[in-house]
Structures are given as C-alpha cells and as structure tokens.
Amino acid sequence: MSTIDPDLVWTGTLNALALAGRPKRTAGFYDTTLRDGEQAVGVVFDPERKLEIAKLVDGLGVGRIEAGFPRVSDEDKEAIRAISQAGLKAEIWGFARAMIEDVDAVADLGMKFAVVEAPISDAKLAALEVSRDKVLQRIGNAVAHAVKSGIHVAFFGVDSTRADLDFFETAYKTALDAGAKELAIVDTLAIASPEAVDFLVRRVKSWAGDVPIHWHGHNDFGLGTAGAIAAINAGASWVHGTVDGIGERAGNASLPEIAMALELLYGVETGFRLDRIRAASERLRAIAGYALEPWKAVVGQNLFIRETGAVAAQFHIPQAIEPYSSTILDTPRGIVLGKKSGVASIGIKCRDLGLDVPEASHAALLAAVKKIAITNRRLVTDAEFTDLVRRLG
Structure with missing residues (x-):
C-alpha cells in the first residue's frame, strides 16, 4: 500500500x-x-x-x-x-x-x-x-x-x-x-x-x-x-x-x-x-525549452492557484476544493485576482500581502480589480493590487 x-x-x-x-x-x-x-x-x-x-x-x-x-x-x-x-x-x-x-x-x-x-x-x-x-x-x-x-x-x-x-x-x-x-x-x-x-x-x-x-x-x-x-x-x-x-x-x-x-x-x-x-x-x-499548459495534471502552474471567488470562499478548507494536499507535491497554494474574483479573494490577498485593509473597503477594491482585469484581459498583479489599496483603501 x-x-x-x-x-x-x-x-x-x-x-x-x-x-x-x-x-x-x-x-x-x-x-x-x-x-x-x-x-x-x-x-x-x-x-x-x-x-x-x-x-x-x-x-x-x-x-x-x-x-x-x-x-x-x-x-x-x-x-x-x-x-x-x-x-x-x-x-x-x-x-x-x-x-x-x-x-x-x-x-x-x-x-x-x-x-x-x-x-x-x-x-x-x-x-x-x-x-x-x-x-x-x-x-x-x-x-x-x-x-x-x-x-x-x-x-x-x-x-x-x-x-x-x-x-x-x-x-x-x-x-x-x-x-x-x-x-x-x-x-x-x-x-x-x-x-x-x-x-x-x-x-x-x-x-x-x-x-x-x-x-x-x-x-x-x-x-x-x-x-x-x-x-x-x-x-x-x-x-x-x-x-x-x-x-x-x-x-x-x-x-x-x-x-x-x-x-x-x-x-x-x-x-x-x-x-x-x-x-x-x-x-x-x-x-x-518547452512550455506546459498551466492546467496540466501534477505539474501545471495552476494546480493549487485559485481565481474564482466562489472557490476562494472555500480556500480555508483545502479538501473542499482539492483532491489532495499540495504538500504531497511540495508546492504552495495561492489566490490570484482577476475578472472572476470575489470579496473573499480580496480578504485572502490582503492577508497574504500583509495589507491592513478594512473589510468595508473590500467591495470597492473588488470592483477596481475586475475593471483592470476586464480592460486588460489578464490577471491583476500583486504590485497593482498594492497600489489599489494605497489609493482606495
């Protein structure tokens, strides 16, 4: 066994x-x-x-x-x-x-x-x-x-x-x-x-x-x-x-x-x-000199990375959203921000980056994140999010 x-x-x-x-x-x-x-x-x-x-x-x-x-x-x-x-x-x-x-x-x-x-x-x-x-x-x-x-x-x-x-x-x-x-x-x-x-x-x-x-x-x-x-x-x-x-x-x-x-x-x-x-x-x-699909099984970049807000809301209970622990593969878990993010995503990202942001500001930050993501058709970087917190938080 x-x-x-x-x-x-x-x-x-x-x-x-x-x-x-x-x-x-x-x-x-x-x-x-x-x-x-x-x-x-x-x-x-x-x-x-x-x-x-x-x-x-x-x-x-x-x-x-x-x-x-x-x-x-x-x-x-x-x-x-x-x-x-x-x-x-x-x-x-x-x-x-x-x-x-x-x-x-x-x-x-x-x-x-x-x-x-x-x-x-x-x-x-x-x-x-x-x-x-x-x-x-x-x-x-x-x-x-x-x-x-x-x-x-x-x-x-x-x-x-x-x-x-x-x-x-x-x-x-x-x-x-x-x-x-x-x-x-x-x-x-x-x-x-x-x-x-x-x-x-x-x-x-x-x-x-x-x-x-x-x-x-x-x-x-x-x-x-x-x-x-x-x-x-x-x-x-x-x-x-x-x-x-x-x-x-x-x-x-x-x-x-x-x-x-x-x-x-x-x-x-x-x-x-x-x-x-x-x-x-x-x-x-x-x-x-080759690249992989980010969603490839076992070795894909996105295996333990979450963008969707509904999933991020469950991020604190890994077994709710993953079939096995990331520790088996010795790799970290994480949240990224983009079009599909939710309010829970904002809270997790703030904690990850050590940003002290009142919960009352999360909705405005989420709206700003979505605007950047949709306009540019990409994820929002940690540096961009930190700048948003500085300007809106």
Whole structure:
C-alpha cells in the first residue's frame, strides 16, 4: 500500500469500494526521457544535460533509466558512458535495434541491460520492406548475440498493438527462445484503449508465464496514463514513460501522472518521490525549452492557484476544493485576482500581502480589480493590487 499520509488525500471512498477484492499490484518505472523524450520535435540533449537529467530522474526513485541509443552519435555514447559511471541507484539500460551492430555498440559500453527492438506490425514491415520471416531471423540473431554478450534483454516489438496477434506471439516467443528475459508490449501509435491494454497484457501473461511484462505507451488519444494503469492492473511489472510525457507527436505516457494516480487512487506504493516531481519538471522544461499548459495534471502552474471567488470562499478548507494536499507535491497554494474574483479573494490577498485593509473597503477594491482585469484581459498583479489599496483603501 501507499505510504502517503491518508489524511492528505481527499478522494473519498468510491475507489476503495470499486477496487475491493482485487489483487494488490506493484509497479516498476522505466524512464525513457533520454531517448524517447529527446525525440520530441526540436529537442536536443547534449551529454552534460543528459547526465543532469539522469540524476534528476534517479532522484525521483525510478527503478530503470534508459540512457540512450549508442549508435545514434558519438555524443550519445559519451552520455551513456557518463551515466553508467555516475553511481545512480537505478538500473541503466541501453537501446538497440535488432541488428548485430547495434547490440555490439551497447556491449562495447559495458552495459548489462538493454531493450532490443524490431517492428512487428504488417504496416511497419511493409514500410521498411522487411518480410515477417526476415524480421523473425533478425530478432533471433540479435537477441542471441546480446545474451552471448552478457546483456539482460527485454524484447520490444515496435507497433505491437497493431500486429496480427498470432504473429505477435510468434515474434515474442522467438525472442524468448533466443534468451530474452523480459517482454515489452509497445503501443507505438497509442491506439490501444485501456480495455485493449488489459486484454493484451493478460493474453501475453497467459503464454509467457512469469516473464516480466513491460508496457510502453504514448498519448495520442490522451490515454497514456490510463493505459499504463490498465497494464499494471492486468499484471504488467514495468511501465515506460517520460517526465511530463515529453516525446514525439502527443508525447509518451507521463511517469509522474502514472505515479500520482497509482499512489493516490489505487493505493499502490510506487517508490516515486512525489515531492520532487514539480522541481524535476521545471528543470527539464528549462533544458528542453518547452512550455506546459498551466492546467496540466501534477505539474501545471495552476494546480493549487485559485481565481474564482466562489472557490476562494472555500480556500480555508483545502479538501473542499482539492483532491489532495499540495504538500504531497511540495508546492504552495495561492489566490490570484482577476475578472472572476470575489470579496473573499480580496480578504485572502490582503492577508497574504500583509495589507491592513478594512473589510468595508473590500467591495470597492473588488470592483477596481475586475475593471483592470476586464480592460486588460489578464490577471491583476500583486504590485497593482498594492497600489489599489494605497489609493482606495
């Protein structure tokens, strides 16, 4: 069970009732920010930044970090080498296509863990002009070579959620027969509904036995978090994702969102440092040069900020307006002033800024705040509000 103080979680009893009698699950986190995350358009991480990101991710408590794809460039090799030597707590994984040269590049860096990938959907094979027989040969040869090189392999079937199910099974069993120890189901284009995720994970477990199953999801339909949770509930051992869900197209599944949901809604202890999520997100954004929607779950700027007057009137009782305490994420709460503010907002802002304003003046201040906000179509800054108090208070 989660070790979060239940007094800080205000989600009610509905989830516990719905989940009663279901087996307790565990979840391992496999971070691919350094490879799949870097595939976001326009993002480039140099070796120094990759090492910094790896340390940030390690500080979040993930079990595995994919350090990168060494055949991409010499810089990637340099980064992987530095990360491998950094003494991080997480297992450091490499990435290789089902090609002997790729596997050798991983082995040459002394890596002991690696994903070996190959496309297995007919659409991907047709695009690459590779036959089913040819890709099976590549899978068997590459995995066997990796195992012979002392590498613990997880086979990664690209676009596996769109593959013919019989060929899917053949491809993954080929990898197992060649020595793969783990299997990663890959929803490359994020087409699997949560129900389909459950179906596929259970189907693989029915013939793979105790082999650890990974789920690698993307977010094209906004279901990245839901799919990862469905995979864990179906018996997957590992979920892949990135910080903030950074990645190509609509991004990858977001590990922080998955961790929050599993901990607070499902009672699954993940080992994820929830109190460090927002700082890690902020730093990654600075490095990669992207912005987030302010209303984004877990890391959004507005998560604990209130403008609406009706909500501000309840601000003194956090559980009335929030599903969990901001202290879980180690972030402050606050009130901002704007068009939608109410009299209660004025009182809270005065207290926050240490302004001694008679309650009889609050209505006039509110009217002035709304006028500024509507005229300029924006919030009113603390400096502007302080000036209003000076002039009207």
